[in-house]
Amino acid sequence: MTTNPEPDPGQREEVVAERPTGRHGFVRGINGLISVVTGLFAVALAIHVILVAGEANMGNSFAQFVTNLAGAVDLGLSNLFTMANEKLQVALNEGIAALLWLVIGSGLTTLISRVALPEGSTTWYRRTVR
Numbered sequence: 001m002t003t004n005p006e007p008d009p010g011q012r013e014e015v016v017a018e019r020p021t022g023r024h025g026f027v028r029g030i031n032g033l034i035s036v037v038t039g040l041f042a043v044a045l046a047i048h049v050i051l052v053a054g055e056a057n058m059g060n061s062f063a064q065f066v067t068n069l070a071g072a073v074d075l076g077l078s079n080l081f082t083m084a085n086e087k088l089q090v091a092l093n094e095g096i097a098a099l100l101w102l103v104i105g106s107g108l109t110t111l112i113s114r115v116a117l118p119e120g121s122t123t124w125y126r127r128t129v130r
Contacts, residue, residue: 027116031109038105041073042098049098052090075100 048070056063071078077097083089 024117027113031112034108034112035105038101038108042101044069044073045094045098045101049091049094053087070094073097073101 044066048066051058051063051066058064058067074094074097077093077100080093080096081089083092
């Protein structure tokens with residue numbers, strides 16, 4: 001007569017059910033790249049807002065680099081709101097652009113996953129602690 005031994009109370013059980021495919025890995029890579037790029041664009045805009053708010057020396061090469069990068073990725077929103085206070089104008093316009101980059105990245109990765117991966121091909125992880 002064989003009985004199943006009771007698991008040790010401190011024992012952890014981890015079950016991973018994964019059905020990887022070549023397509024799945026490719027989509028993960030593309031989505032990761034999109035997330036990194038859009039995240040970096042948002043960070044560049046946030047750094048520019050901090051430089052403007054802190055009245056950084058815009059003659060500095062780092063400040064010029066960040067300003068040029070922010071100008072390239074601001075989605076044309078640099079003059080959406082025109083205000084007398086330059087700091088508030090930059091914070092509002094580039095803050096909106098940074099948020100839009102994050103939304104664009106999230107939307108693209110979701111869309112790519114839903115279109116490129118067949119239904120039910122997601123990876124599920126289940127952890128139980130006993």
